[in-house]
Amino acid sequence: MNREQLLLYFIMGTNNSAGSPLRVLTNAIEGGVTCFQFREKGQGALEGAEKEQAARDMQAICRKHGVPFIVNDDIELALELQADGIHVGQDDESIEAVRKKCPDYMIVGVSAKTVNEAAQAQKQGADYIGTGPMFSTTTKADAKSPIGPGAITELRENGIDLPVVGIGGIKKENASEVIRAGADGVSVISSISMDEDPKQAARLLKNQLT
Numbered sequence: 001m002n003r004e005q006l007l008l009y010f011i012m013g014t015n016n017s018a019g020s021p022l023r024v025l026t027n028a029i030e031g032g033v034t035c036f037q038f039r040e041k042g043q044g045a046l047e048g049a050e051k052e053q054a055a056r057d058m059q060a061i062c063r064k065h066g067v068p069f070i071v072n073d074d075i076e077l078a079l080e081l082q083a084d085g086i087h088v089g090q091d092d093e094s095i096e097a098v099r100k101k102c103p104d105y106m107i108v109g110v111s112a113k114t115v116n117e118a119a120q121a122q123k124q125g126a127d128y129i130g131t132g133p134m135f136s137t138t139t140k141a142d143a144k145s146p147i148g149p150g151a152i153t154e155l156r157e158n159g160i161d162l163p164v165v166g167i168g169g170i171k172k173e174n175a176s177e178v179i180r181a182g183a184d185g186v187s188v189i190s191s192i193s194m195d196e197d198p199k200q201a202a203r204l205l206k207n208q209l210t
């Protein structure tokens with residue numbers, strides 16, 4: 001995974017979008033999204049065959065536009081779809097378990113908010129880490145309290161040179177703070193998925209990043 005791919009990392013499930021998820025994803029990518037994560041979780045999330053079909057539909061859109069397609073949590077689904085990668089949190093399967101099950105080409109992303117967690121992730125071969133929540137968020141029901149962009153600066157000051165993306169409550173008004181703090185990119189859900197114009201939302205966000 002090269003760092004540039006993490007610049008504007010859009011995450012969405014079918015229950016995060018105001019409009020049609022496939023149309024939202026297409027518009028978001030046309031607006032400049034550089035990486036996508038399928039995260040089907042929380043109230044109203046699809047399961048089983050419906051979840052798999054939604055993932056396949058979104059994967060096809062990513063493939064058409066050359067955007068990496070990452071699956072959140074669900075390793076079996078990632079393997080079934082031959083996704084470009086998988087993202088796991090501290091309470092999900094370990095990186096070792098993921099690496100054992102997944103082919104080498106797959107990107108492995110890990111949530112890490114402390115220097116210790118990030119160092120562990122780096123040692124175990126993570127390709128990138130997601131750090132947050134940067135700001136308060138309503139999308140992730142079990143999100144902990146915000147740690148702010150300073151947490152990314154602390155990782156950098158302690159020798160964590162893995163690609164890092166900030167996540168949690170990021171919008172165009174605060175995105176540049178996360179980059180200035182040392183992140184390679186920002187990850188967003190509702191700032192794009194709930195906007196009535198996801199293409200414009202992605203474009204305005206991206207303009208804050210470079």
Ligand SMILES: Nc1nc(C(F)(F)F)ncc1COP(=O)(O)OP(=O)(O)O
Binds near residue numbers: 037073088110
């Ligand atoms: N899904 C995520 N993606 C990222 C990414 F780096 F990709 F931006 N960072 C952090 C998370 C949060 O991952 P996790 O802590 O397992 O919670 P959940 O499974 O509810 O998302």
Ligand SMILES: [Mg+2]
Binds near residue numbers: 089
């Ligand atoms: Mg998870």
